[in-house]
Amino acid sequence: MSWQDWIRTVEVEPSLYAADFSRLGEQIQILLRAEVNIFHFDVGDGHFVPPITTGPIVLQSISPIVHAAGGVLDCHLMIEAPERHFEQFREAGADSVTVHYEACPDLRSVVALAREQDLEVGLAFNPETTPETAAEAALATGVDFVLCMSIHPGFSGQDFMPEALDRIRALRGRLPEPMPIQVDGGIGHGNIRDAYDAGANLFVAGTAIFGREDLPRAYRRLVEALA
Numbered sequence: 001m002s003w004q005d006w007i008r009t010v011e012v013e014p015s016l017y018a019a020d021f022s023r024l025g026e027q028i029q030i031l032l033r034a035e036v037n038i039f040h041f042d043v044g045d046g047h048f049v050p051p052i053t054t055g056p057i058v059l060q061s062i063s064p065i066v067h068a069a070g071g072v073l074d075c076h077l078m079i080e081a082p083e084r085h086f087e088q089f090r091e092a093g094a095d096s097v098t099v100h101y102e103a104c105p106d107l108r109s110v111v112a113l114a115r116e117q118d119l120e121v122g123l124a125f126n127p128e129t130t131p132e133t134a135a136e137a138a139l140a141t142g143v144d145f146v147l148c149m150s151i152h153p154g155f156s157g158q159d160f161m162p163e164a165l166d167r168i169r170a171l172r173g174r175l176p177e178p179m180p181i182q183v184d185g186g187i188g189h190g191n192i193r194d195a196y197d198a199g200a201n202l203f204v205a206g207t208a209i210f211g212r213e214d215l216p217r218a219y220r221r222l223v224e225a226l227a
Contacts, residue, residue: 003096003120003144003180006038006072010201012192012222013074014215015184016062017042017053018156018206024058025065027215032069034216039066040184040204041094042156045079048103049153053078056085056092063093072096076124076184076204078153079103083113090117098122098147098182101129101137111141120144122182127152131167135174144180145202146171150195151185156206160186165198172199193225 016039019027028039044053059073066073075094079085082099089097097119104110107123114121124147125134131148138146148171150164164183171181182202183195192203205222212218 001072001095004178007180007201008037010196010223010226011038011203012036012209012219012226013038013040013182013202013204014209014219015040015042015156015204015206018210020210025062027210028062028065029069030215031209031219032066032071034219036071036219038072038074038202040206041073041075043075043077043079043089044153048080048100049078056088059089059094060092067093074098074122076122076147078124083110086114086117086119090119094119096120096122096144098124100153101125101134107137108141111143122147124149124153124184127161127164127167131170132174135171138175138179145182146175146179147182147184147202148200149185150183150187153185157211158186160188160191165194168195168198168200187222189221189225192222196226 044051046052072095074096076098111121121143122145123138123143150161151158181200183200184204187203187205188208209218
């Protein structure tokens with residue numbers, strides 16, 4: 001299975017970084033019943049980004065729940081030398097890994113190592129990296145999608161950077177139409193449609209879902225904004 005199989009035209013991905021970890025399995029099951037297909041799993045190492053977040057042990061505990069319902073785990077590796085951990089994440093249940101352009105001086109080799117683990121691969125780029133640079137790297141290495149960060153990575157709950165819309169438009173103009181564009185950071189009901197109109201079709205949402213009491217309603221509200 002690949003991203004082309006997983007995407008139902010557009011996808012809203014709940015970011016588990018914003019979940020209530022005392023109820024993580026329960027919240028995942030609630031969202032699976034609401035027809036969530038893809039969950040976003042953030043990993044920070046305390047070096048590439050300031051916080052140390054979750055890792056393979058947590059992923060291993062939730063992946064059977066997600067996979068039993070036909071769901072997918074999209075792991076965003078905000079870490080240095082991500083290739084050192086691909087096997088561990090694959091064994092823990094990752095379906096896809098996203099690496100950062102800024103953390104991979106030899107991106108081609110990193111992508112090849114992910115492929116050896118039968119992982120799908122995304123390429124993320126920070127606000128300081130130009131869309132032109134990211135698009136060139138994505139096309140040269142054959143990644144499956146590109147993630148345009150609309151915040152500085154590391155912390156959940158940040159405000160969306162409006163200039164990200166121009167970066168998404170520039171990226172869309174430089175990538176082949178079938179290649180998905182993901183946007184992560186500050187996505188909510190008030191801007192998700194703008195990001196879609198700019199060219200994105202994968203939307204990571206943390207606080208906009210987990211910051212609400214009714215998780216299914218919050219998720220569906222975002223999906224409906226894209227209709």
